[in-house]
Amino acid sequence: xxxxxxxxxxxxxxxxxxxxxxxxxxxxxxxxxxxxxxxxxxxxxxxxxxxxxxxxxxxxxxxxxxxxxxxxxxxxxxxxxxxxxxxxxxxxxxxxxxxxxxxxxxxxxxxxxxxxxxxxxxxxxxxxxxxxxxxxxxxxxxxxxxxxxxxxxxxxxxxxxxxxxxxxxxxxxxxxxxxxxxxxxxxxxxxxxxxxxxxxxxxxxxxxxxxxxxxxxxxxxxxxxxxxxxxxxxxxxxxxxxxxxxxxxxxxxxxxxxxxxxxxxxxxxxxxxxxxxxxxxxxxxxxxxxxxxxxxxxxxxxxxxxxxxxxxxxxxxxxxxxxxxxxxxxxxxxxxxxxxxxxxxxxxxxxxxxxxxxxxxxxxxxxxxxxxxxxxxxxxxxxxxxxxxxxxxxxxxxxxxxxxxxxxxxxxxxxxxxxxxxxxxxxxxxxxxxxxxxxxxxxxxxxxxxxxxxxxxxxxxxxxxxxxxxxxxxxxxxx
Amino acid sequence: xxxxxxxxxxxxxxxxxxxxxxxxxxxxxxxxxxxxxxxxxxxxxxxxxxxxxxxxxxxxxxxxxxxxxxxxxxxxxxxxxxxxxxxxxxxxxxxxxxxxxxxxxxxxxxxxxxxxxxxxxxxxxxxxxxxxxxx
Numbered sequence: 319x320x321x322x323x324x325x326x327x328x329x330x331x332x333x334x335x336x337x338x339x340x341x342x343x344x345x346x347x348x349x350x351x352x353x354x355x356x357x358x359x360x361x362x363x364x365x366x367x368x369x370x371x372x373x374x375x376x377x378x379x380x381x382x383x384x385x386x387x388x389x390x391x392x393x394x395x396x397x398x399x400x401x402x403x404x405x406x407x408x409x410x411x412x413x414x415x416x417x418x419x420x421x422x423x424x425x426x427x428x429x430x431x432x433x434x435x436x437x438x439x440x441x442x443x444x445x446x447x448x449x450x451x452x453x454x455x456x457x458x459x460x461x462x463x464x465x466x467x468x469x470x471x472x473x474x475x476x477x478x479x480x481x482x483x484x485x486x487x488x489x490x491x492x493x494x495x496x497x498x499x500x501x502x503x504x505x506x507x508x509x510x511x512x513x514x515x516x517x518x519x520x521x522x523x524x525x526x527x528x529x530x531x532x533x534x535x536x537x538x539x540x541x542x543x544x545x546x547x548x549x550x551x552x553x554x555x556x557x558x559x560x561x562x563x564x565x566x567x568x569x570x571x572x573x574x575x576x577x578x579x580x581x582x583x584x585x586x587x588x589x590x591x592x593x594x595x596x597x598x599x600x601x602x603x604x605x606x607x608x609x610x611x612x613x614x615x616x617x618x619x620x621x622x623x624x625x626x627x628x629x630x631x632x633x634x635x636x637x638x639x640x641x642x643x644x645x646x647x648x649x650x651x652x653x654x655x656x657x658x659x660x661x662x663x664x665x666x667x668x669x670x671x672x673x674x675x676x677x678x679x680x681x682x683x684x685x686x687x688x689x690x691x692x693x694x695x696x697x698x699x700x701x702x703x704x705x706x707x708x709x710x711x712x713x714x715x716x717x718x719x720x721x722x723x724x725x726x727x728x729x730x731x732x733x734x735x736x737x738x739x740x741x742x743x744x745x746x747x748x749x750x751x752x753x754x755x756x757x758x759x760x761x762x763x764x765x766x767x768x769x770x771x772x773x774x775x776x777x778x779x780x781x782x783x784x785x786x787x788x789x790x791x792x793x794x795x796x797x
Numbered sequence: 798x799x800x801x802x803x804x805x806x807x808x809x810x811x812x813x814x815x816x817x818x819x820x821x822x823x824x825x826x827x828x829x830x831x832x833x834x835x836x837x838x839x840x841x842x843x844x845x846x847x848x849x850x851x852x853x854x855x856x857x858x859x860x861x862x863x864x865x866x867x868x869x870x871x872x873x874x875x876x877x878x879x880x881x882x883x884x885x886x887x888x889x890x891x892x893x894x895x896x897x898x899x900x901x902x903x904x905x906x907x908x909x910x911x912x913x914x915x916x917x918x919x920x921x922x923x924x925x926x927x928x929x930x931x932x
Contacts, residue, residue, distance in 0.1 A: 499866055
């Protein structure tokens with residue numbers, strides 16, 4: 319056990335770097351460059367695995383090689399409402415077929431493998447999502463104890479049915495499940511548990527957590543090619559912390575697939591993620607803008623010093639759908655395709671039904687995940703809970719949606735829209751955040767090259783944006 | 798009183814003290830004969846305040862700052878006997894020993910599939926109608 323001292327919030331947070339270093343055994347400092355840059359590809363190369371190695375490790379525990387299904391009836395439905403000649407073929411990668419029921423098994427497979435290899439006595443993960451079940455399941459397979467820390471309930475003791483199901487399933491796999499009330503101090507509890515147990519931090523954001531998803535992108539390209547003779551034209555990825563987008567896109571590129579990478583999140587703008595009151599006024603606990611935007615703007619806010627998920631580097635387009643649209647599509651997937659899957663995984667499917675209508679009929683759009691469904695993780699359970707929390711549930715035009723106030727279930731598939739998020743604006747926010755730490759005049763050549771890669775801006779454009787941001791920040795300081 | 802003779806004797810005892818189980822078949826009989834007290838080895842849930850009001854992180858929004866950060870955890874009771882609300886120690890599934898107040902004996906997962914939602918029930922037939930009148 320490690321030596322620890324004070325237990326107050328500030329005392330524990332002050333030991334953050336040291337605790338995290340011991341809990342993943344990656345010396346992140348060796349990748350630091352310039353004033354704010356780091357050698358991202360160098361980190362991925364030296365720490366993580368190749369596609370072949372990742373696939374071999376995942377195969378050991380039955381992860382991956384999930385079916386790619388063509389959704390003929392949803393494609394036909396999209397064509398009914400699309401302009402003439404439009405309506406790409408929609409495929410879905412049935413990731414619910416993984417051992418723990420979601421693509422997160424891919425990330426957990428590598429993390430738990432790594433924990434065993436490095437001789438840690440157990441694994442720990444802070445997650446209220448499918449990743450907890452994935453870590454617990456993989457840990458069970460490799461005979462390792464797992465501790466999952468979840469944000470579950472509000473101050474009245476009430477928890478969302480979706481998260482409660484995730485607690486239950488972790489416990490079913492033999493994990494200890496620590497349930498916490500609302501608040502970012504989950505991280506503080508997490509750090510204390512790392513100190514106490516000496517377990518491996520199975521973070522979603524280590525290089526292992528990301529390369530685990532590369533196999534998904536690779537399989538999407540490979541299976542689409544084998545099945546239809548062509549590579550996908552677009553791949554839609556539910557976006558939250560950025561690992562799904564980053565890993566899938568890297569896998570696609572490694573295969574040689576240049577498909578457009580489209581992120582999709584549930585629009586929850588206006589709800590505060592750390593608010594006790596707002597906590598139970600949302601029906602989606604992940605895959606939403608409450609994670610999607612902050613993690614794009616400030617990826618290194620995660621539980622490791624350098625986040626291997628860098629979504630802005632890979633997103634060609636970023637769209638939102640509403641909670642009501644995702645519930646509608648979940649129902650449609652069950653009724654038209656005979657696939658009952660969890661709503662959160664269907665976020666990208668809702669977007670795909672709208673995006674397919676912009677594409678030609680011979681093109682292919684792939685939705686790269688589904689997730690398992692069950693008690694709690696089900697539209698009926700979630701809408702029942704929403705109503706009990708004062709949310710108005712009604713049929714209508716999703717444009718009338720106000721997160722936290724209502725859930726509007728479309729009356730017709732033509733009402734489903736993928737609303738563009740302005741990625742340029744997100745990049746500008748990223749820049750503003752970066753310049754809080756370092757003055758633009760202090761940036762070195764290596765920093766500029768790094769920022770250009772992070773934002774995908776040309777050096778000329780970067781220079782303009784830097785000047786604009788610096789000016790803005792000076793004005794704010796003066797004001 | 799012997800506690801290990803689970804068969805006939807426990808069933809008879811149960812009939813006398815609690816009454817008929819008809820209509821509530823899901824609750825194991827041995828849970829009902831000790832409705833208030835928990836005993837060593839029982840599966841229980843504990844509760845604890847981790848950060849009281851005033852010690853929460855500086856960045857939490859106002860509504861969250863006004864409530865404490867709480868924990869709930871399930872495990873096997875290590876105390877010989879305990880009643881709800883008492884400070885106890887449990888052993889978790891992975892063998893950690895953790896202290897807290899006894900919140901629940903035999904905690905159950907009560908999430909379900911919710912009530913039928915009229916807004917969802919209509920969708921299937923609507924979609925089949927759009928796809929060629931099969932609804």
